Amino acid sequence: MVESAAIAVTPEERISVASNWRLVWWRFRRHRLAVVSALILLVLYAIVLFPDFVSTQDPEATDARLAFIPVQRLHLLDGWRLSPWVPSVTGKRNPTTLRMEWRIDESRKIPLGIFVAGHPYRLLGIVPARVHLLGAAAAGDRERVHVLGTDRLGRDQWSRLVYGTRTSMTIGLTAVTFSVILGVVLGGISGYVGGLADVVIQRLIELLQSLPTIPVWLALTAALPRDWSPQQVFLAITVILSLVGWTTLGREVRGRFLALREEDFVLAAELAGASRRRIIVRHMVPTFLSHIIATSTLAIPAMIISETSLSFLGLGIRPPAISWGVLLQEAQNIQTVALAPWLLIPGLVVILSVLAFNLVGDGLRDAADPYSQ
Amino acid sequence: MTRFVLKRLLLLPVLLFLFSVAVFAIVQAPPGDFLTTYVATLASSGSSISAEQIQALRQEYGLDRPVWVQYLKWMQNLLSGNLGLSLEYQRPNAELIGERLVLTVVLALFAFVITWIVAIPAGIYSAMHPRSVFDYVLTVLNYVGVATPNFMLALVLMWVAFAHFGLSVTGLFSPDFVGAPWSTARVVDLLKHVWLPAVVLGVAGTARLTRVMRANLLDELNKPYVTTARAKGLAEWRLVLRYPARLALNPLVSTVGWYLPLLFSGSLIVATVMNLPNIGPLLLRALINQDMYLAGSILLIYCFLTIVGTLISDILLAWLDPRIRIEEEG
Numbered sequence: 001m002v003e004s005a006a007i008a009v010t011p012e013e014r015i016s017v018a019s020n021w022r023l024v025w026w027r028f029r030r031h032r033l034a035v036v037s038a039l040i041l042l043v044l045y046a047i048v049l050f051p052d053f054v055s056t057q058d059p060e061a062t063d064a065r066l067a068f069i070p071v072q073r074l075h076l077l078d079g080w081r082l083s084p085w086v087p088s089v090t091g092k093r094n095p096t097t098l099r100m101e102w103r104i105d106e107s108r109k110i111p112l113g114i115f116v117a118g119h120p121y122r123l124l125g126i127v128p129a130r131v132h133l134l135g136a137a138a139a140g141d142r143e144r145v146h147v148l149g150t151d152r153l154g155r156d157q158w159s160r161l162v163y164g165t166r167t168s169m170t171i172g173l174t175a176v177t178f179s180v181i182l183g184v185v186l187g188g189i190s191g192y193v194g195g196l197a198d199v200v201i202q203r204l205i206e207l208l209q210s211l212p213t214i215p216v217w218l219a220l221t222a223a224l225p226r227d228w229s230p231q232q233v234f235l236a237i238t239v240i241l242s243l244v245g246w247t248t249l250g251r252e253v254r255g256r257f258l259a260l261r262e263e264d265f266v267l268a269a270e271l272a273g274a275s276r277r278r279i280i281v282r283h284m285v286p287t288f289l290s291h292i293i294a295t296s297t298l299a300i301p302a303m304i305i306s307e308t309s310l311s312f313l314g315l316g317i318r319p320p321a322i323s324w325g326v327l328l329q330e331a332q333n334i335q336t337v338a339l340a341p342w343l344l345i346p347g348l349v350v351i352l353s354v355l356a357f358n359l360v361g362d363g364l365r366d367a368a369d370p371y372s373q
Numbered sequence: 374m375t376r377f378v379l380k381r382l383l384l385l386p387v388l389l390f391l392f393s394v395a396v397f398a399i400v401q402a403p404p405g406d407f408l409t410t411y412v413a414t415l416a417s418s419g420s421s422i423s424a425e426q427i428q429a430l431r432q433e434y435g436l437d438r439p440v441w442v443q444y445l446k447w448m449q450n451l452l453s454g455n456l457g458l459s460l461e462y463q464r465p466n467a468e469l470i471g472e473r474l475v476l477t478v479v480l481a482l483f484a485f486v487i488t489w490i491v492a493i494p495a496g497i498y499s500a501m502h503p504r505s506v507f508d509y510v511l512t513v514l515n516y517v518g519v520a521t522p523n524f525m526l527a528l529v530l531m532w533v534a535f536a537h538f539g540l541s542v543t544g545l546f547s548p549d550f551v552g553a554p555w556s557t558a559r560v561v562d563l564l565k566h567v568w569l570p571a572v573v574l575g576v577a578g579t580a581r582l583t584r585v586m587r588a589n590l591l592d593e594l595n596k597p598y599v600t601t602a603r604a605k606g607l608a609e610w611r612l613v614l615r616y617p618a619r620l621a622l623n624p625l626v627s628t629v630g631w632y633l634p635l636l637f638s639g640s641l642i643v644a645t646v647m648n649l650p651n652i653g654p655l656l657l658r659a660l661i662n663q664d665m666y667l668a669g670s671i672l673l674i675y676c677f678l679t680i681v682g683t684l685i686s687d688i689l690l691a692w693l694d695p696r697i698r699i700e701e702e703g
Contacts, residue, residue: 207391209631210683212675214638215656216399219672222660223402305522309642312524313657328525332646334541337532344532347525354520 024290027367034363037356044169044353051166052121054133055159056145059322061119066144066154068340069102074112074147084112084134086145110145113137149342151330160322161346167323169353171238172304176296178242183249184292190250191257192280198254205247213244217306221315230321237316241303249295256288290368298361301354308350324350377691381684392676393451397444400665400672451670469667470652474674476545477651479563480644481636481678483571488579488632495579496586497618500594501609511583518580523639527573527646542569543648551650574643578632582625589624593617626693630686634679 015023028034047054072086088108091100116135123129136145148157190201220240224233260266269279304324310316311325312332319326327346331337337344412427438446454467499508534540544551550562593599594617602612641653648654652671659668 207388210388210634210676210679211392211395212634212638212672212679214641215672215675218641218657218660219396219399219668222663222668223399301520308522309524312522313642313645315657315660328528331528334528334531334535337528338536341532341536344525344528347522347528350522350525351517351520355516358516358520 020286020290024364024367028363031363031366034359037359037363040352040356041360044165044356047162048166048169050123051162053123053129053131055156055162056118056132056135056147057156057159058119059155059159059163060320061155063154065100066146066150067100067152069146069150069154070104070340071149071342071345072104072110072146078109078111084114085109086112086147089146111137112145148345149340151340151343152336157327157342157345160327161324161349164322164324164327164346165349167234167317167321168304168307168325168350171234171241171307171317171323172300172357175238175241175245175303175307176300178238179245179249179299180292180296182242182246184253186246187250187253188257188280191254192261201250201254205250208244208247211244213306214309216244217241217310218313218315221310230318233318234321237307237310241306245299245303249292249299252295253288253292256291257284260284260287290364294361294364294368297357297364301357301361304350304354304357378688381687385680385684388680389673389677392680393448393673394444396669396672396676397447400669401440401443447666447669451673469655470671470674473650473652473655476563476649477637477640477644477653478678480545480567480571480574480640480649480651481633483567484575484578484636484640485633487568487571488575488582491575492579492582493586493622496583497590497613499583499587500590500621501613503591508587515580515584518576521576522642523573523577524642524646526576527570527643530569530573531647545570545649545651570640570643570647570649573647574636574640578636582628582632585625585628586621589621590617593621623693627686627690629689630683633682633686637678637682638675 018026069089069091072089074084074086076082076084078085086109087104087106088110089102089104091102093099094101112134113136114134115131116137117130118132118135120128120130134145134147146156146158148161150156151160186201190198217240221237224236228236266279266283269283274282307316307323308325308328311318311323312328314329317323317326319329324346328344328350331343331347495511499511502508531542534542545563545566546553546559547562547566550559553559590613594613596617599612599617602616603609607615640649640651641656643649644651644653645657652674656668656671656675658664659671
């Protein structure tokens with residue numbers, strides 16, 4: 001710590017003068033799994049920002065001759081030297097089934113380069129660029145690299161997964177943001193104003209919570225016009241997901257407001273002549289803000305799983321847009337999965353991200369609780 | 374107690390009415406009525422329908438009348454047990470839904486029972502031996518269980534069974550029993566098949582329940598009355614099961630209210646992946662084909678199941694916990 005070098009401060013003094021956020025951070029840091037998970041989420045969101053840079057190929061580029069190429073495992077070390085490579089694949093058409101059969105040839109290495117030129121794109125949608133994180137070192141069409149294999153249309157799964165990550169992770173975040181806004185506003189009104197508003201909002205929450213979520217979501221997404229653009233569908237789905245999602249948070253915020261309204265410090269602020277708005281924003285909200293953040297972190301994975309399931313059933317994000325659920329649609333047929341098990345890899349990424357969100361959420365919740373040890 | 378149950382039962386029609394309006398609004402939302410879709414589908418498949426037939430259908434469903442008349446017609450049909458004619462299957466909807474509804478309930482109940490049978494003992498053991506190897510293994514399994522979408526689990530199981538054992542684990546019946554009338558042999562066959570989808574459906578719930586049970590019991594175990602009982606020389610397992618475990622169970626009962634409905638709606642996904650003959654895949658197909666009256670009826674059935682699930686848990690809770698009873702009656 002920098003400040004402890006300047007003046008000799010005992011640990012107890014440091015704790016007694018630290019701000020609430022600092023205390024939360026100190027407690028969170030002790031939760032090692034949560035910190036690791038937070039790093040994983042950071043990496044995933046970095047991918048969300050720069051999917052084109054991380055991808056190795058155009059995710060839409062199809063080539064039927066390159067269908068179902070197996071995973072070319074990425075090796076980082078060549079002998080003892082740090083130089084990434086993948087084994088090459090050779091394909092031969094089976095004369096009886098007429099299917100391409102791919103063989104991994106470990107002896108022939110395709111060297112990979114970092115920051116190589118590839119298909120053109122616009123960085124953050126603005127800056128034109130060609131640089132990619134990874135790619136075949138020797139430029140040439142013959143040596144194609146598929147670190148996660150290809151699907152039935154010969155599209156590169158790694159690149160598609162990267163773009164799918166962008167959609168799915170963003171949906172989780174936006175849907176939860178909508179839920180938080182709805183939940184805090186409506187829950188706040190319900191708890192602080194009370195009276196008729198409280199009764200109406202509480203009944204509404206009860207009504208929404210007794211809806212069978214998945215069937216209703218399906219019906220709502222099925223009702224979206226077929227000719228909507230992927231952006232419109234994306235937005236509509238986040239709204240549909242948060243329509244039910246806000247209720248839990250709304251209840252919690254209401255409970256907090258009800259409890260806090262009776263607290264002495266709120267009475268003190270009232271007597272000191274603070275406006276209603278100032279009391280809410282300045283005195284009440286900060287006391288449960290950390291709690292809201294923890295709860296919303298725990299709500300994101302549920303949104304991700306819902307989106308993935310809806311898209312998997314064909315009623316969420318629709319191709320050509322790519323999401324984890326859309327990718328997993330390719331694995332719907334068991335015969336296909338038996339032929340190309342790597343099509344299940346996007347599912348592993350779903351599990352990983354949901355796990356990470358849950359662990360971070362748990363860590364935050366424990367850290368935000370001032371009475372925890 | 375009776376008053377409490379009565380009050381809840383009286384609320385049921387009100388809720389159902391509200392939901393039926395919402396459901397009708399949702400299925401009405403797509404542009405064009407379903408007859409246009411129907412005629413287009415028929416035309417694309419080569420067959421045709423006469424103008425008189427269209428007119429007759431239009432009148433039966435009141436499509437030429439205002440929306441609220443259409444709603445009333447639908448409700449009238451629904452209440453008299455006439456769920457309409459499925460446009461795709463050309464069979465009465467009631468016939469299509471009947472058996473599938475039973476199977477939906479059976480599957481959810483099985484998943485529910487499996488969840489409790491596994492989660493409660495696991496949670497108790499975990500809490501009695503915190504930080505043991507078993508506890509850690511269980512914690513890891515719980516986190517993974519909660520994080521795995523159940524269609525993913527179904528896919529992996531089906532893939533493993535297919536690739537390594539050459540088995541197909543889809544459906545709820547062996548081929549011989551698929552269309553057979555109900556008999557003891559068919560029930561036995563159902564029991565042989567239902568457990569795997571039930572496990573898949575129940576995994577996330579089991580994981581969550583185990584965690585809650587463990588946490589609740591750990592809280593109870595730290596209380597002075599447990600120390601007293603221990604000091605008096607009560608055997609450990611007997612002590613735990615007799616007092617704290619029962620107290621720890623109480624908050625769990627309140628979760629039945631949202632868990633059972635969750636199983637009903639979650640079974641939709643598992644059923645679609647594993648090709649189970651319940652109402653889930655039927656709804657999905659009806660939605661995709663815009664067979665609106667069928668979709669609406671199934672949605673309303675899901676709503677009904679959800680409300681009944683909540684009702685059961687409310688009654689259970691009131692029965693177990695006198696505080697709620699008194700509060701509601703007072």
